[in-house]
Amino acid sequence: MEAAVISQQNSTMAFLKELTLPENATNNQIINDQINESKERLLNTSLPNKKDEDWKYSKISPWLKKKYSSFRSNDKIDLKQFKSADLKANLLVFVNGFYRDDLSKISQQQNGVIIQNMTEAIDLFRGDVEAHFSKGIEASFFNDLNTVYHGNGVFIKVKKDSIAETPIHLLHIQTGKANIAQTRNLIILEENSQIDILESQFELNAEDCLSNHVSEYFIGKNALLNYSLIEKGSKNALIHSNLFVQEDFSKLNSNVFSLENSLIRNNHFAKIIGKDTESRMNGSFMPDVDEQIDNRTLLDHQNVRGFSEEVYKGILFKKSSAIFNGKIFVDQKAQQTNAYLNNSNILMDDSARMYSKPELEIYADDVKCSHGSATGDFDTEALFYLQARGIGIDKARNMLIHAFMDEVLAKIDNEEIRELGKYYLETRMMKIE
Numbered sequence: 001m002e003a004a005v006i007s008q009q010n011s012t013m014a015f016l017k018e019l020t021l022p023e024n025a026t027n028n029q030i031i032n033d034q035i036n037e038s039k040e041r042l043l044n045t046s047l048p049n050k051k052d053e054d055w056k057y058s059k060i061s062p063w064l065k066k067k068y069s070s071f072r073s074n075d076k077i078d079l080k081q082f083k084s085a086d087l088k089a090n091l092l093v094f095v096n097g098f099y100r101d102d103l104s105k106i107s108q109q110q111n112g113v114i115i116q117n118m119t120e121a122i123d124l125f126r127g128d129v130e131a132h133f134s135k136g137i138e139a140s141f142f143n144d145l146n147t148v149y150h151g152n153g154v155f156i157k158v159k160k161d162s163i164a165e166t167p168i169h170l171l172h173i174q175t176g177k178a179n180i181a182q183t184r185n186l187i188i189l190e191e192n193s194q195i196d197i198l199e200s201q202f203e204l205n206a207e208d209c210l211s212n213h214v215s216e217y218f219i220g221k222n223a224l225l226n227y228s229l230i231e232k233g234s235k236n237a238l239i240h241s242n243l244f245v246q247e248d249f250s251k252l253n254s255n256v257f258s259l260e261n262s263l264i265r266n267n268h269f270a271k272i273i274g275k276d277t278e279s280r281m282n283g284s285f286m287p288d289v290d291e292q293i294d295n296r297t298l299l300d301h302q303n304v305r306g307f308s309e310e311v312y313k314g315i316l317f318k319k320s321s322a323i324f325n326g327k328i329f330v331d332q333k334a335q336q337t338n339a340y341l342n343n344s345n346i347l348m349d350d351s352a353r354m355y356s357k358p359e360l361e362i363y364a365d366d367v368k369c370s371h372g373s374a375t376g377d378f379d380t381e382a383l384f385y386l387q388a389r390g391i392g393i394d395k396a397r398n399m400l401i402h403a404f405m406d407e408v409l410a411k412i413d414n415e416e417i418r419e420l421g422k423y424y425l426e427t428r429m430m431k432i433e
Contacts, residue, residue, distance in 0.1 A: 012141070013043055023148055026122050034134040038147035041139055048141050057323050057355045059263055059292050063237045066208055068180040070151070072098045077173065077204065079103060084200045084230060084420055089167040090115060096174060097151035097181030097211070112162025113195070114155070118184055121155030128157060128188055132218055136271055137243045146182050146214040146241075153184035158193035158223075167196035167414065174203040174211055174236060185215040189223035189250075196414050200230040201238060209236040216243045219250040221274065227254045228417050230424055233261035241267040248274035248303075255412050256283035257421050258293045259428045269298040272306050272334075279308040282408045284421075286428050287320035294323040299341075301334040308338075313408055314345040315401060316352035327359040328369060335364045341371040346378055346404060398429060 024035050047064050048055045073095045079085040092115070093103035099117055106115055114125070122129050137143055158164055174181055189195060201211065219225050231238060238261055244252050258264045270279045285293040299308045314322050324343045345354045358371040379400060386396035405425055412418040 012045055012047055024150060028122050028126065028130065030130045031122055031133055035148055038134070038144035042141070042144045042148065045141055045144070054296065057321070058265065058294050060265070063210055063263060066178055066210070068178050068210060070180050071096065071176075073175050075175065077103060079171075082171065082200070082202055083423060084169065084198065085171060087167065087169050087198060087416060087420065089169040089198065091169045091171060092154055093171045093173065094152060094181070094183050096176065096179050097183050099152040099154070110162070110164055110166065112159040112193070113164045114157040114159070115168065116155045118153035118155050118186065121186070125155060125157065129155070129186065132186055132188060132216060134216070136245055137214065137216055137241070138267070138269065140267075142212050142239045143214055143241055146184055146212050150182040150184040150214070153186070156185075156187040156195075156197075158189045158195050160190040161192045162190075163193065164195040167198055167417070170197070170199045172199070172201045172211065172213065174201070174206040174209045174233070176206060176209065178208045179206070179210075181209070181211045181213075183213045185213075187215065187217045189217075189219045189225055191221040191223065193220065194224040196226040196417070198228045198230070198417055198420075201233065201240070203233050203236060206233070207235050210239070211236070212239045214241045217245065219244060219246045219252060221247045222249040223247075224251045225253070226413055227252070228412060228414075228421065229256045230259070230421065231257065231261065231264055232259045232424060232428075235262050237261065237263040239265045239267075242269070244268075244270040244279075246270060246272045246274050246277045246279060249276050250274055251278040252280065253411065253413065254281045255408065255421070256295070257424055258283065258285040258295070259424055260286070260288065261291060261293075263292050263294070265294045265296070267296050269300065270308070271300050271302070272308070273302050275303040276305045277303070277307070279306065280411060281308075281310045282411050283312040284405050284408045284425065285312070285314045285322055286317070286425070287322055288317040289319045292321045292323070295325070296323075297326040298329065299327070299339060300329045300331075301337045301339065302331045303334055305336045306334060306339070308340070310341045311408060311411070312343045313405060314343075314354065315404070316345060316347050316349075316354055318349040319351045321353040321355070323355045324373075325357045325359075326371075327361065328371065330360075330362040330364050330367055330369060332363040335366045337364060337367045337369065339367070339369045343373045344404075345375040347375065348378055401429060
């Protein structure tokens with residue numbers, strides 16, 4: 001059994017000494033250098049805690065006191081219990097952070113689209129991996145932990161002028177007691193390419209588990225990435241970090257549905273180095289009793305005429321909490337940037353807590369940028385209006401919640417993925433009722 005003990009008193013160095021997970025190592029010296037740099041940062045970094053601004057309101061500390069194991073599970077799993085597995089897509093399944101070829105279905109190979117196990121891709125696609133792996137991703141405790149100790153992951157490359165007609169679905173399944181799962185993904189879209197990617201996280205009889213997934217997306221000139229994420233657990237913690245790097249004329253559509261878990265932390269950053277780009281980041285979250293969902297986003301405009309739009313909406317139920325820290329950064333060179341950021345939240349109970357911090361940091365003078373945040377109680381007047389017209393209170397409430405969330409759902413272009421998002425939002429509300 002591979003185990004690590006993390007306690008509040010331990011330093012990160014002590015934690016690493018106790019960690020028996022195998023460190024990543026390859027024959028590729030450049031990748032090994034990246035791994036060693038990450039390990040060096042870990043040795044000189046304290047564990048995340050409330051004294052850090054990034055973790056000020058987060059309930060991360062209890063998850064850094066547990067004893068974790070990491071192992072490959074070969075148990076039979078019936079994927080029919082996960083509705084997202086029905087998506088007409090190339091399906092890649094990861095159980096406890098390790099790729100399961102027996103559960104995956106890559107049945108629709110397309111010209112110009114490469115799907116490869118990340119471990120093997122380091123050798124097979126050496127130039128691509130060396131040029132992109134860990135280039136630009138934020139140096140942080142969990143990112144560095146992933147770099148040094150990740151299990152498997154996927155390498156995807158969409159070649160120049162290629163359109164992936166079939167979506168790719170990365171399905172994560174967590175099982176067992178006090179396990180840690182870490183995948184590392186690298187996705188490259190070359191010039192004039194396009195792809196739809198769905199990533200989903202579920203569990204089977206998992207308890208006190210930690211997932212720490214990191215993905216790096218490089219969106220080439222005039223390329224389009226449609227990305228969706230569905231997160232649904234119970235008594236576990238999920239850290240999910242995405243870096244999107246955009247070149248000239250590229251487009252990003254990101255949609256996140258954070259539905260259930262003891263702790264969900266999303267770090268989704270767009271590094272917009274190209275000109276005339278479009279970047280859309282949207283999200284929905286619905287924590288319930290003793291759950292916390294923490295969304296941290298950054299739209300980093302570094303070039304001219306970028307357009308970005310971000311809409312995050314939350315519905316918080318009894319004794320739950322959520323955090324939204326969204327930032328738009330506009331470099332001095334990023335003239336004629338047009339950026340909009342909004343976070344809206346409904347508190348369904350007086351015991352729910354929402355911490356919202358939208359930010360603008362602008363160094364260019366020819367821009368159109370705005371941000372806003374609104375948190376309030378459920379609209380009782382609208383509820384009364386519907387009831388007065390013969391609609392039952394439960395149905396009326398659900399109608400209002402649907403109307404509130406529809407703005408995010410409507411931003412998903414793929415109809416089947418949009419219906420999946422709607423399905424999981426509806427089943428979440430039914431469970432809470």
